[in-house]
Amino acid sequence: MAATGGCGDVGEMGRANGETAGGEGTSERVGGAAAGPALAAVVDTERYPLDAPGSARWDEVVRRARDDLAADGCTVLPGFVRPDLLATLRDEGAALAPHAYYTVEKVNAYNIPLDSDLPPDHPATIVLERGNAFVARDLIPRTAVIQVLYTSAAFQRLVAECFGLPHLHEYTDPLAGLCLNVVAPGMSHPWHFDTNEFTVSMLTQEPDAGGVFEYCPRIRTPESENLADVRAVLTGSGEPLVRRLTLRPGDLQLFQGRFSLHRVSPVEGATQRHSAIFAYSDRPGIVGAVERTRQLFGRVLPDHLAAAGNAVRGDRLLD
Ligand SMILES: O=C(O)CCC(=O)C(=O)O
Ligand SMILES: [Fe+2]
Numbered sequence: 001m002a003a004t005g006g007c008g009d010v011g012e013m014g015r016a017n018g019e020t021a022g023g024e025g026t027s028e029r030v031g032g033a034a035a036g037p038a039l040a041a042v043v044d045t046e047r048y049p050l051d052a053p054g055s056a057r058w059d060e061v062v063r064r065a066r067d068d069l070a071a072d073g074c075t076v077l078p079g080f081v082r083p084d085l086l087a088t089l090r091d092e093g094a095a096l097a098p099h100a101y102y103t104v105e106k107v108n109a110y111n112i113p114l115d116s117d118l119p120p121d122h123p124a125t126i127v128l129e130r131g132n133a134f135v136a137r138d139l140i141p142r143t144a145v146i147q148v149l150y151t152s153a154a155f156q157r158l159v160a161e162c163f164g165l166p167h168l169h170e171y172t173d174p175l176a177g178l179c180l181n182v183v184a185p186g187m188s189h190p191w192h193f194d195t196n197e198f199t200v201s202m203l204t205q206e207p208d209a210g211g212v213f214e215y216c217p218r219i220r221t222p223e224s225e226n227l228a229d230v231r232a233v234l235t236g237s238g239e240p241l242v243r244r245l246t247l248r249p250g251d252l253q254l255f256q257g258r259f260s261l262h263r264v265s266p267v268e269g270a271t272q273r274h275s276a277i278f279a280y281s282d283r284p285g286i287v288g289a290v291e292r293t294r295q296l297f298g299r300v301l302p303d304h305l306a307a308a309g310n311a312v313r314g315d316r317l318l319d
Contacts, residue, residue: 006257007134007179007296008171008279009111009195010288036143037085039152044082050154058158065162065254072217073256074245075162080202081250085145089250092144093180093204093274100133100182101298109191109234109261123231131187132264134277136175136297146202146276150178156280162254163198168280173287173304175297176279180204181264183211183273189264191234193220194257200278201255203247208269213245215255215262222259233261 043050049057061077068075081089108114108124118124140147149155151170160168171177183189185207216233219241220226232238247253255262267273279286287307293300 006181006194006196006199006201006277006279007136007176008199008277009292010171010173010176010286010296011111011195011292012286012288036141036148037088037145039148039154042081042085042145042148043155044079048077048080048158050152050158053154053157053161061158062161066164069163069254069256072243073260074215074217075254076245076247077252077254078248079250080252081145083250086250089145089202090205090274092141092146093276094272096135096140096144096180097182097272097274099139100135100180101296102133102184103295103298104187105130105295107190107192109193109230111193111195121231123227123234126231126234128190128192128234129188130190131183132189133182133184134296135180135182137178138174138301140178140180146180146204146278147178149202149276150278159198159200159254159278159280165198165282168198168282169284169286171279171281171286171288172284172307173293174301175293175299175304176288178279179277181275181277183207183264183267185267185270185272188266191261191263192257193259193261194255196279196281197256197258198280198282199253199255199257200280201253202276202278203249203251203253203274204276205272205274206249207267207273208271210266210268211273212265213247213253213262214242214265215245215257215260216241217243218259219261220259230261 039050045051048061049055052058065075106127107130110124112124156168219229229241233241287303290300290304290308293304
């Protein structure tokens with residue numbers, strides 16, 4: 001498998017046995033330095049009243065997000081993190097970045113192997129270099145701003161409502177649920193479709209130049225791959241199809257990357273681009289496949305091996 005999407009694109013094996021260290025368990029911290037910042041200290045609750053679901057302001061935020069998502073599969077909640085926490089957000093990411101697993105992988109824009117038997121003009125035959133690197137969830141402190149957000153029940157509720165879902169689940173996968181995506185100068189996160197339908201991300205550190213999030217809204221649909229347009233974008237002649245998003249650190253981005261081809265353009269200058277990727281699913285218990293996990297993080301944990309064991313049954317009994 002050569003999935004090219006984010007850390008949430010783990011080639012899911014299915015359900016683990018019970019809960020694991022990185023597993024689900026939402027928390028709402030109301031205070032206490034040792035437990036990390038409280039949610040209200042992190043989020044601009046005047047603009048985004050996480051503490052008041054169903055209030056007029058909450059409904060307005062949800063309505064606008066749903067309208068944007070329906071129109072082009074993407075929405076940004078600007079200034080989600082309080083301005084006085086932006087330096088913390090950046091510094092925490094910068095401290096983690098050296099722990100990313102750096103490897104340059106040859107990929108294509110689809111979740112399919114490079115040696116797939118395809119017609120020569122199929123866009124999946126175009127080989128790209130994935131030069132971004134991920135810091136896995138188990139290296140991100142529980143007190144870090146992005147971990148506080150990821151595990152917050154109120155945050156999950158808002159995100160779920162924006163996507164029009166009754167509930168979102170954290171990944172059980174102890175590595176892939178929350179990642180810091182590091183794109184170093186000269187590198188890019190090339191054009192791809194996500195496997196997962198609900199991508200939530202947040203820039204934590206801006207590059208000096210480049211590193212722009214570019215996307216082609218709904219270039220494919222569940223009914224049609226629209227290969228000609230995808231090929232045009234991959235070969236540089238699809239400019240009219242490409243939109244560019246101006247993201248600032250602390251903005252929350254909700255995106256349906258399964259249908260919109262997207263990339264982070266090459267980073268220029270001397271500063272790395274860092275973004276947090278919050279992976280959720282509408283189903284509980286997601287654990288990544290062993291081989292894919294090794295590709296993304298350079299290691300696997302017992303949870304991945306156990307989940308793989310679960311997925312491959314020696315019998316035909318019902319669970
Ligand atoms: O880092 C970003 O802003 C986008 C990352 C992305 O496309 C992904 O993780 O699938
Ligand atoms: Fe993606």
